[in-house]
Amino acid sequence: MADQMAASDSNPAVDPYHHLQIAPNPDGTITRLAEYPNSPPTCDSNLPTPVLSKDIPINQSNNTWVRLFLPRHVLDQSPSPTTKLPLVVFCHGGGFIILSAGSTIFHDFCVNLAIDVPVVIASVQYRLAPDHRLPAGGL
Incomplete structure (x- = not known):
């Protein structure tokens, strides 16, 4: 046990700034x-992609937006799309x-999720910390 403690004491602490590749100002x-x-x-619905996505x-002024992902098969239904899909935020x-x-x-993850499940996905772009501290962070 003492050997384990001595070994852990000899390891330097991980620098979170270095690990995340950020520098404090x-x-x-x-x-970043x-x-x-x-x-x-x-x-572009003319592209042969299984999932369509669009930024809204x-x-x-805060540069916040949402990227919506819609599985193509919903649009390909004839005569009109009537399938209702769950929404994942x-x-x-x-x-x-x-x-x-x-x-x-994250784009690729959402595309794969929309294909596999299928669902409509709203991937939210929010303001990042610490530049936008609470309560200003978010949308």
Whole structure:
């Protein structure tokens, strides 16, 4: 037991700023050092994509929006689409400090979920912390 404690004491603590690839600024905000790939919405119904997606502004002054995902098979019904699907509200990961609803990892996740389940998905782009502290954070 003492050997385990000594071994854990010799490991330096993880620097969360380095781990998340962010740098703190004197004013309390952060600089996001990493660039993550983003995917555009796929709203052209002529494209052979199994899921259509579109960005809808929520509050333009706050740069908040929602990306809606709709499985194509709903639109392909004849003579008119009548299928009602459940709505999933998806808040992307990133610890509320990094990434966005347009990040490729979350875009692809929502596309796959809309195909597999099927559901309509509203992936919300919210303001990130610590730049937008509560209660200003969110939408």
